[in-house]
Amino acid sequence: MGTTTPPAPVTVPPWTNASELLPRGVATDFVGLIEQTSVVLRLGRVLRMSEAMEMIPLIAFMPQAEWVNPAYGGRKPASQIQWTSAQIQAEEVACTVPVPRAWIMDAHFDVEGQVERALASAIAYAIDEAVLFGTNAPASFPVGGVMAFADPVTGTDALDAISNGFADIEGKGIVPDGIGAGAAIGAVLRAAYLDANESPSVAPRNTLWGVPIEQSVVFQGAAAEAIVGGWQYLAIGIREDVTFGLSDDGVLLDSTGAILASAFQDNVRLVKVYARIGAAIGQPALATPGAQAPQKPFAAVTWTATEPAAPAP
Numbered sequence: 001m002g003t004t005t006p007p008a009p010v011t012v013p014p015w016t017n018a019s020e021l022l023p024r025g026v027a028t029d030f031v032g033l034i035e036q037t038s039v040v041l042r043l044g045r046v047l048r049m050s051e052a053m054e055m056i057p058l059i060a061f062m063p064q065a066e067w068v069n070p071a072y073g074g075r076k077p078a079s080q081i082q083w084t085s086a087q088i089q090a091e092e093v094a095c096t097v098p099v100p101r102a103w104i105m106d107a108h109f110d111v112e113g114q115v116e117r118a119l120a121s122a123i124a125y126a127i128d129e130a131v132l133f134g135t136n137a138p139a140s141f142p143v144g145g146v147m148a149f150a151d152p153v154t155g156t157d158a159l160d161a162i163s164n165g166f167a168d169i170e171g172k173g174i175v176p177d178g179i180g181a182g183a184a185i186g187a188v189l190r191a192a193y194l195d196a197n198e199s200p201s202v203a204p205r206n207t208l209w210g211v212p213i214e215q216s217v218v219f220q221g222a223a224a225e226a227i228v229g230g231w232q233y234l235a236i237g238i239r240e241d242v243t244f245g246l247s248d249d250g251v252l253l254d255s256t257g258a259i260l261a262s263a264f265q266d267n268v269r270l271v272k273v274y275a276r277i278g279a280a281i282g283q284p285a286l287a288t289p290g291a292q293a294p295q296k297p298f299a300a301v302t303w304t305a306t307e308p309a310a311p312a313p
Helices: 024-037 039-043 101-106 111-133 158-170 185-195
Strands: 045-049 053-061 082-089 091-100 150-153 178-181 211-215 226-229 234-239 243-247 251-253 259-262 268-281 298-301
Touching: 024 039, 024 111, 039 111, 039 178, 039 211, 039 234, 082 234, 091 111, 111 234, 111 268, 150 158, 150 226, 158 185, 158 226, 158 298, 185 211
Parallel strands: 045 234, 150 298, 178 211
Antiparallel strands: 053 082, 082 268, 091 268, 178 226, 226 298, 234 268, 243 268, 251 259
């Protein structure tokens, strides 16, 4: 008798009754929670994507104007303009957690609201890691993240280093429009306020030389204390189908297929959120007519190891 191949094991979908599509207003609120925590969503150019993949046009060759000679009747000089494009593709980022139903029913605070905010923070952290530093990023994201499109810049102290970052960007004809930074920039802002004889009771504004500053814990231990740049060249695409699912009888599996929680058996509510995010970075031509070489629109600023040395005795 011939042998028969046993049927493949059946995997029970972990979401047999959930995965509801959020109403548009609720989805917008949840995207807002993510944007409140994510540096790249607050500084970059956020697009609402209508398709899973879109192209962003960029000028790759600046047209060059010339004076007409002779002034009357002379042939008008010819130039050209070339376009290139950056592809942005939506990728899924997700998080799923079990929440004990007893907490939801008995707690005297908004447990589900806290879970929503925690999930939004987790999504925002993953986005910032991937887009800024290329950490665990999908293949369609810019390789190496924003840091791969940034010139390394230092200075004699923090303000000098950031100023040098501005100069690096401005030298390419790009107007800096934002600073992404970690917690260390708080000391810089306080020192600047004290130097300006501002009252310590007044919180420093999150701006430096008129440019907004956005902070994130993702910079902790990173290769730069701050990133100065033309953030208009960072495009972040968000699909509108942000999903927030709840299940009271689903099964939560890990990446190997092992069961982590059974909502029905363990009396937990399974909560998941996933969003579809894409990223692309444009490299503009030098803002000089006739220029074609793509420019890095960011500067990665460090100052920890570049504080001024103590004067010699």
